[in-house]
Every structure is written in structure tokens, then in C-alpha cells.
Amino acid sequence: MTERRAIGLPPPAGRTLALPVNWPRRLAYIGLAFYAIYAASTLDVSLARIARGLPQGAHFLARMWPPNTEAIKLDLMRQGLMESIEIAVLSTFFGILLSLPLGLLAARNLMPPWVSWTARTLTALFRSFNSVIVAILFVKAIGFGALAGILALIVGTMGFISKLFAEAIEEVDLKQVEAVRATGASFANVLIMGILPQVMARFAGFSAYQLDSNLRNSTMVGIVGGGGIGAALFTAYQRFDYDYVFTILLAIIAIVMVSELVSVQIRKIFQ
Amino acid sequence: MSGAIGQHRWQRFSVQQRLARFTAYLSAVAAVVWAARSVEIIPEFLADAPAQTADLFRRMWPFDWSYYGREVHAALIETIHIATLGTLLAIAFAVPIALLAARNITPSKTLNLIATFVLVATRSINTLLWALLFVAIFGPGALAGMLAIGFHSIGFVGKLLAEALEETPRAPIDALRATGAPPASILSKGYWPAVEPSFWGIALLRWDINIRESAVLGLVGGGGIGMALDTAQNNLYWDQVGLVLAVIFAVVIVTEIITSTIRERLI
Amino acid sequence: MNLAISAATMAIDRSLVIRHLYKEYTVGKPILRDVSLEIGGRGITAIIGPSGAGKSTLIRCVNGLAPATRGEIIFHGEDITKLSGKRLREMRRRIGMVHQEYSLVERLSVMENLLTGRLGYVPAWRAWLRKFPESDVAHAYTLLEAIGLEDFANRRADQLSGGQRQRVGIARALMQEPDLLLADEPTSSLDPKTAVEIIELLATLAASRDIPAIINIHNVDLAKRFASRIVGMAKGAIVFDGPPSALEDKHLGEIYGGQSWLE
Structure with missing residues (x-):
């Protein structure tokens, strides 16, 4: 529920009226079906190809088992995971910190149009690129290592959090704000006791969500040299060390699930 | 009106709520401090970052x-x-x-x-x-x-x-x-x-x-x-x-x- | 207690003078047309009139939420229409306002909503940490008792009933220790019984503090019952001004009925 709201979906409508046959919509369905068939053919998606893949897949899976538990490998993995967590924590922290002012600037009900449009364009730009792509640029600019990953994830965090924060502010109930303004409160005080209480819970919600998402991505930026477990994973993969790949995969999944639990808890506290 | 009312102490949250929030804030700060201290950042790389970035765009x-x-x-x-x-x-x-x-x-x-x-x-x-x-x-x-x-x-x-x-x-x-x-x-x-x-x-x-x-x-x-x-x-x-x-x-x-x-x- | 307060406040002139006030949101379509009104330093003035008569706009002009287009609003020796920024905020904190329903900050507790009334006086860090001066908290508890919600201090506003919300709204306005009380349709979404209770509470509390009050209200009976003076508005102008006893059916026809066949 919180997540639905965090990503801006409307609440499900309680519509019960069965619509009469809607021809334009039906045509759209048919069009979509034809498109799917056409697109699949251009991508060389065929049963033969899938059939060829299945034994390959079985072979692949067989080589994954048992997971590699050599001490050296585990230690290497632990280092990588720690670095991924560090990247996630720092990028979430600084990303959110920078998103607060940016989101405020992007809120159309508080700022003049030229300010909010500039801020919105900037967040749209930040949001457009997958963190791994942004990481490529930072690796070039500041070299291999965790910092490139952190900066890449900060960019992504700002793209999402600023947008959601701005939307939360735009949905603020202005009657409540006006009532606070009518007491003679300063702008800062109106912000603190009129606007923040209305957006705080949602904000905590999507910040927790972002921590989650940054952790997932922090395991991937290593593929392009952005630090974290991704480097070890990709190297093992390219060397066909599939048993070690499997160990790392299990660890990543475990960490992601734990972080999901943490993020649920955070949301509960700040409800 | 009685004077006792004037001595009410008011706090925003119940004890549990405050404890939960305090724990959340504390863990957040601890996590950030830990991460900042242990993350490996190579300062030499940072030094020429502006030049490298400019070069990249050029x-x-x-x-x-x-x-x-x-x-x-x-x-x-x-x-x-x-x-x-x-x-x-x-x-x-x-x-x-x-x-x-x-x-x-x-x-x-x-x-x-x-x-x-x-x-x-x-x-x-x-x-x-x-x-x-x-x-x-x-x-x-x-x-x-x-x-x-x-x-x-x-x-x-x-x-x-x-x-x-x-x-x-x-x-x-x-x-x-x-x-x-x-x-x-x-x-x-x-x-x-x-x-x-x-x-x-x-x-x-x-x-x-x-x-x-x-x-x-x-x-x-x-x-x-x-x-x-x-x-x-x-x-x-x-x-x-x-x-x-x-x-x-x-x-x-x-x-x-x-x-x-x-x-x-x-x- | 009343003695002490009235002795301290008698010195301040709490009268409000409005002269030739115009307000238009779009040019050429005035919502208020040449409104002049003098309100003495005490008693309840009820403003009645149909929706769109300009009652809300008039009230909102008085505390500057809606800037006037022309005219003067004199309070405490200053023309409110000329104020802006910090001076306007300082004026606003002398004027308490009870809004229509749902004007409490829903996600804040009752106590926090009351303390909102002190925001004109406290610096931002105090507001942020909710470290309001103890005298403010004590005052808030006194008011909570006066409105019969002493056990609700930590209840969140979104858990209150409509009547309870408006009680808190009144208390929030009184937290400002205002020299003038404005109320904009405070009973519009309440059931008839609660509406009477709310106006009664408003009247009692204002009278005991000797604060003049201006109340916009739809309900003519309520207005007659609690106000010492009634102002009737239609189409942005004042068409009746007098004591409740002078308000007759022909005036009501002019205020309310006049609209339907003039269009």
C-alpha cells in the first residue's frame, strides 16, 4: 500500500459497472498482439532457440551446485558486500539530503514556474539513466572504486526522491497550510508545522524504499568498476566460476530481503 | 482554573514512539558514520576529477x-x-x-x-x-x-x-x-x-x-x-x-x- | 481571572474600521464593492448572506490572506491593506481565525495544533523541536479544559469528530491571545446541534476574554441568537446593518431572495 502510494499509483477504483464492448480498445488489444508477434520474430525468439537453451541451462545450473564456500572466496565476497552496503548507505544519505532542497524547488505550488521547471528538468535528466550507466561516466571522471558508485547512486536517488518529494508537497492540503499562515507564522514555521507534517510519513516511506533500491543497485555498479560486490560477481561469471557466482547470488538475495524488512520497519515507525 | 494543569508536561510522542524514532535516527547516523569511515576512497583520484570531467565532456x-x-x-x-x-x-x-x-x-x-x-x-x-x-x-x-x-x-x-x-x-x-x-x-x-x-x-x-x-x-x-x-x-x-x-x-x-x-x- | 485579563486588555483599542473596501480577483468583477464597516471593541458581529456574497473574502481581507484591491482596513492604528512581510505577520498574530472545517493540520496532535497558534511568536528551531515555552503549553492545557477536550492532547487531529475539530480550531485561534476573532463559516459542515454548541462556545470564550468577534454564518437563527449585531451582505455589498431585533423578513428577502430574480 505504502509502496503503491510512494510510486504514485492511484488508489484502485471501486468501479463495478461492466462496460459495453469497447471497439477502439479491442482493436488496441489486437494491435498489441500483432506487435508482440512481430517484435518477437525480430528478436529471434523461437521455440527452437528456447529448446536449444534448455540443456545449456541445465548444464549451467548443474555447475552452480554446490555453492563455493572456500574461505578466501567467502572473505572476498564479504568485503564486496560490505562495500556495496557502504555505497548504498552513503548514497541514500547524501542523495536524500540533496533531494530535499531540489524537491522543494521542483514543487509547482511553492515556486515560480521558471524555478520549478528548471528543477524538474534536472530531476528528469537524473532519472533517465540507469545507475550503472551513470557509473560508467563517474568511473571515467574519478576513476575506479566505491566513490564512482556512490556518486552514480546519488544521482539516481536525487532523480526519484526529488520528484516524489515535489509531488508530495504539491498534494499538500492548502487549507491546512493557510490556517497555519493565518496565525502569523513565518515561512519557516509554516513549512515546519503546516507542510512537513503532511509530507513526512510519505517521505520516510519512499526514502526507505530508496535505501532498498540503492542496495540492489549497489551490487551492480561494480560491473562497470563502480565498487562493491558487482566486480567479484562479474569476474567470476566471466571465468565461468558458476559455483562462486551462485554463492554471491545467494548472499545478494539474502541482503536484499533483509533490507526489505528493514525498510518496512522504518515505514512503520514514521507512519 | 486550577494550577495543577499548568504543570502538565507535554511531549509529542509516547515513550515507545520516541524510543522507536530515536533508535531509527541513531541507527541511521551510526550506519552513515560507519559507512563513511570504512569506505575506500582514493584521494589521488579525486584531485584530478574536475580535469577528467571537463575532458570527458570535451x-x-x-x-x-x-x-x-x-x-x-x-x-x-x-x-x-x-x-x-x-x-x-x-x-x-x-x-x-x-x-x-x-x-x-x-x-x-x-x-x-x-x-x-x-x-x-x-x-x-x-x-x-x-x-x-x-x-x-x-x-x-x-x-x-x-x-x-x-x-x-x-x-x-x-x-x-x-x-x-x-x-x-x-x-x-x-x-x-x-x-x-x-x-x-x-x-x-x-x-x-x-x-x-x-x-x-x-x-x-x-x-x-x-x-x-x-x-x-x-x-x-x-x-x-x-x-x-x-x-x-x-x-x-x-x-x-x-x-x-x-x-x-x-x-x-x-x-x-x-x-x-x-x-x-x-x- | 477575568478581572485580570480585562484590566490588562481594556487599554488596547480592539475596534476595526473598514473603509470603502474593494476586492476583485479578476479585473472588473469585484467580489467586494465599497464595503465600509466599523466594529467596536466588543461583542459578536454576524455576517449573513448567500454563498458568493463576499463574506469569506471580507474576512480574508481583514487578516491579509486575500489582499484588498482598494480601500482601508484599520486595526491597531495600522492599515492592514498596506502591510506586507513581517509587519503583516505581526498583525496576523493579533487576529485569531476560526476556519471552515478541516483546517487543522490533520497529522499533528491536538496539542501541536494548539501550539500552532503560537507560531507567530516562536523561532523555527523551537517549532522544529516542539520545544514551545512552558507558558504556552500551560495556556494550551487551560484552553483544552475550556473546550472540554483535556484528555485529547495527544490525539491526532484526523481522529476527531467535526465538532471536536472546530473546538480545537477555536482554541488554536485563542492561543494567539488575539485582539480580534474572525470565524469563516465555522459551522458549515456540522449537524444543527453541534453547530449551536460551537457558536455558543465561541461566543462564551470571546466574551470572557472581551475579544470582539466577526462570524460569517449561513444560519440566520444562530446569528440572531448569539450576535449583538448583524451585517447582511449581497453581491459584495452591505445591505443590512443593525441589531438582531431589527432584522425583518424584508431584509432577508433583500439579502437572500434578491439574488434569484436579479440574475
Whole structure:
């Protein structure tokens, strides 16, 4: 529920009226079906190809088992995971910190149009690129290592959090704000006791969500040299060390699930 | 009025609430401090960062426009196909799983739990990881990319769909059931109309996300525009990298415009 | 207690003078047309009139939430229409306002909503940490008792009923220790019984503190019952001004009925 709201979906409508046959919509369905068939053919998606893949897949899976538990490998993995967590924590922290002012600037009900449009364009730009792509640029600019990953994830965090924060502010109930303004409160005080209480819970919600998402991505930026477990994973993969790949995969999944639990808890506290 | 009232102490939250918040803040600070102290940052790299960044931008512009016709255009079309087919694939898998996960539709706790687990598991494996897996099985190419996008999206689509199903108002469903309608028509006449707007919202949102996600698949051999990016980057042709990035940005913006237009029409 | 307060406040002139006030949101379509009104330093003035007569706009002009187009609003020897920024905020904190329903900050507790009334006086860090001066908290508890919600201090505003919300709204306005009380349709969404209770509470509390009050109200009976003076508005102008006893059916026809056949 919180997540639905965090990503801006409307609440499900309680519509019960069965619509009469809607021809334009039906045509759209048919069009979509034809498109799917056409697109699949251009991508060389065929049963033969899938059939060829299945034994390959079985072979692949067989080589994954048992997971590699050599001490050296585990230690290497632990280092990588720690670095991924560090990247996630720092990028979430600084990303959110920078998103607060940016989101405020992007809120159309508080700022003049030229300010909010500039801020919105900037967040749209930040949001457009997958963190791994942004990481490529930072690796070039500041070299291999965790910092490139952190900066890449900060960019992504700002793209999402600023947008959601701005939307939360735009949905603020202005009657409540006006009532606070009518007491003679300063702008800062109106912000603190009129606007923040209305957006705080949602904000905590999507910040927790972002921590989650940054952790997932922090395991991937290593593929392009952005630090974290991704480097070890990709190297093992390219060397066909599939048993070690499997160990790392299990660890990543475990960490992601734990972080999901943490993020649920955070949301509960700040409800 | 009595003086005792004047001595009330007022605090914003109950003790437990304050404790919970305090713990949350403290852990956040502790986590940030720990991370900042232990993360390895090489200061020498930082020193020439401004120069390197300036150099990067200088090499990017002007774009190598000829690269668009040679590589990027076909890769771009492939990316869009991957994202769209992947989304359709995800929906095909997610709908039955969501039905199993929704507690008001499937009364079995065990089935709910299994379905929820599948949703969580598919989601917690990153698209790139799925791509690695499918590249190993089917070899590099768009098929692997499409499957990666599809499998990773199952969790997202399924979870939101299950939530929408669970929030369906009971009254119309009960009324249908009272008429003795078979389960299939309860689904199509009772639940579907109620969740349809959410369904399209979810599908569009995921498609939008998948367009961005599929741009990166090529880095691990999953096809699409990421391949063009990877080639250019490995060859240090930054003017080509710049072009690819600009194309990705343009596509993302267009996608966003399309989805928001459709969303306004549909919902 | 009343003695002490009235002794301290008698010195301040709490009268409000409005002269030739115009307000237009779009040019050429005035919402208020040449409104002049003098309100003495005590008693309840009820403004009645149909929706769109300009009652709300008039009230909102008085505390500057809606800037006037022309004219003067004199309070405490200053023309409110000329104020802006810090001076306007300082004026606003002398004027308490009870809004229509749902004007409490829903996600804040009752106590926090009351303390909102002190925001004109406290610096931002105090507001942020909720470290309001103890005298403010004590005052808030006194008011909570006066409105009969002493056990609700930590209840969140979104858990209150409509009547309870408006009680808190009144208390929030009184937290400002205002020299003038404005109320904009405070009973518009309440049931008839609660509406009477709310106006009664408002009247009692204002009278005991000797604060003049201006109340916009739809309900003519309520206005007659609690106000010492009634102002009737129609189409942005004042068409009746007098004591409740002078308000007759022909005036009501002019205020309310006049609209339907003039259009």
C-alpha cells in the first residue's frame, strides 16, 4: 500500500459497472498482439532457440551446485558486500539530503514556474539513466572504486526522491497550510508545522524504499568498476566460476530481503 | 482554573514512539558514520576529477552522429522491443501469481505464501543478474534481455496487482456470488472492472521503468542500446557514448510523455 | 481571572474600521464593492448572506490572506491593506481565525495544533523541536479544559469528530491571545446541534476574554441568537446593518431572495 502510494499509483477504483464492448480498445488489444508477434520474430525468439537453451541451462545450473564456500572466496565476497552496503548507505544519505532542497524547488505550488521547471528538468535528466550507466561516466571522471558508485547512486536517488518529494508537497492540503499562515507564522514555521507534517510519513516511506533500491543497485555498479560486490560477481561469471557466482547470488538475495524488512520497519515507525 | 494543569508536561510522542524514532535516527547516523569511515576512497583520484570531467565532456561533444545510422538506431528499436515484450511476458506470469497471492481470491494461506515468495524472489534479483543468467543459458542477445526484463518485473507487477485485488470492495463480489455466478465470471465481472484502472496503471508504469532498465542490458550481453554503449565505451569513443546517452534520454522523455498521456485517457 | 485579563486588555483599542473596501480577483468583477464597516471593541458581529456574497473574502481581507484591491482596513492604528512581510505577520498574530472545517493540520496532535497558534511568536528551531515555552503549553492545557477536550492532547487531529475539530480550531485561534476573532463559516459542515454548541462556545470564550468577534454564518437563527449585531451582505455589498431585533423578513428577502430574480 505504502509502496503503491510512494510510486504514485492511484488508489484502485471501486468501479463495478461492466462496460459495453469497447471497439477502439479491442482493436488496441489486437494491435498489441500483432506487435508482440512481430517484435518477437525480430528478436529471434523461437521455440527452437528456447529448446536449444534448455540443456545449456541445465548444464549451467548443474555447475552452480554446490555453492563455493572456500574461505578466501567467502572473505572476498564479504568485503564486496560490505562495500556495496557502504555505497548504498552513503548514497541514500547524501542523495536524500540533496533531494530535499531540489524537491522543494521542483514543487509547482511553492515556486515560480521558471524555478520549478528548471528543477524538474534536472530531476528528469537524473532519472533517465540507469545507475550503472551513470557509473560508467563517474568511473571515467574519478576513476575506479566505491566513490564512482556512490556518486552514480546519488544521482539516481536525487532523480526519484526529488520528484516524489515535489509531488508530495504539491498534494499538500492548502487549507491546512493557510490556517497555519493565518496565525502569523513565518515561512519557516509554516513549512515546519503546516507542510512537513503532511509530507513526512510519505517521505520516510519512499526514502526507505530508496535505501532498498540503492542496495540492489549497489551490487551492480561494480560491473562497470563502480565498487562493491558487482566486480567479484562479474569476474567470476566471466571465468565461468558458476559455483562462486551462485554463492554471491545467494548472499545478494539474502541482503536484499533483509533490507526489505528493514525498510518496512522504518515505514512503520514514521507512519 | 486550577494550577495543577499548568504543570502538565507535554511531549509529542509516547515513550515507545520516541524510543522507536530515536533508535531509527541513531541507527541511521551510526550506519552513515560507519559507512563513511570504512569506505575506500582514493584521494589521488579525486584531485584530478574536475580535469577528467571537463575532458570527458570535451570528448563527448560534438557527437558522432554517423554512429546513429550505423549502430544506434537498430539497437534502439531492439531495446523498445525488449522492454515491451518483457513487460507483456511479466504480465502473463504475474497475473496468475497475483491471483494466488491475493488473500481474498485464494483462501489458502500456503498458496498465498508461496505466491508472495515467488513475487519477492523475482523482484530481489536485479535485471542485470537475470540477464547474466539468461545469457549463460541462451547465449548473448535480445532473447536473454527480454527474459531478464520479464522475470524481474514479475514481482513488481504481481505485488501491486495483488494489492489492488485485495482492495476490491466486497459488496459487488458478494452480490455476484449470491447469483451463483461461476468463479470465472466472478473474476471477469466482479474483480476485473474494479482493478482494471490499477492494472493499466501498473502495466504502463512498469513499461516506463523497463525502457530505462533495458538500456543497460547490453553491458552484460542482453542486447539493445546498451550494446552500442558498451562498444563505444570500451573503444573510448566518448563522442559515440555521448550520442547514445542523448538518445536514451530522448527515448525516456518520449516514453514518459506517452505513458502519462495514456494514463490520463485510461484512468 | 477575568478581572485580570480585562484590566490588562481594556487599554488596547480592539475596534476595526473598514473603509470603502474593494476586492476583485479578476479585473472588473469585484467580489467586494465599497464595503465600509466599523466594529467596536466588543461583542459578536454576524455576517449573513448567500454563498458568493463576499463574506469569506471580507474576512480574508481583514487578516491579509486575500489582499484588498482598494480601500482601508484599520486595526491597531495600522492599515492592514498596506502591510506586507513581517509587519503583516505581526498583525496576523493579533487576529485569531476560526476556519471552515478541516483546517487543522490533520497529522499533528491536538496539542501541536494548539501550539500552532503560537507560531507567530516562536523561532523555527523551537517549532522544529516542539520545544514551545512552558507558558504556552500551560495556556494550551487551560484552553483544552475550556473546550472540554483535556484528555485529547495527544490525539491526532484526523481522529476527531467535526465538532471536536472546530473546538480545537477555536482554541488554536485563542492561543494567539488575539485582539480580534474572525470565524469563516465555522459551522458549515456540522449537524444543527453541534453547530449551536460551537457558536455558543465561541461566543462564551470571546466574551470572557472581551475579544470582539466577526462570524460569517449561513444560519440566520444562530446569528440572531448569539450576535449583538448583524451585517447582511449581497453581491459584495452591505445591505443590512443593525441589531438582531431589527432584522425583518424584508431584509432577508433583500439579502437572500434578491439574488434569484436579479440574475
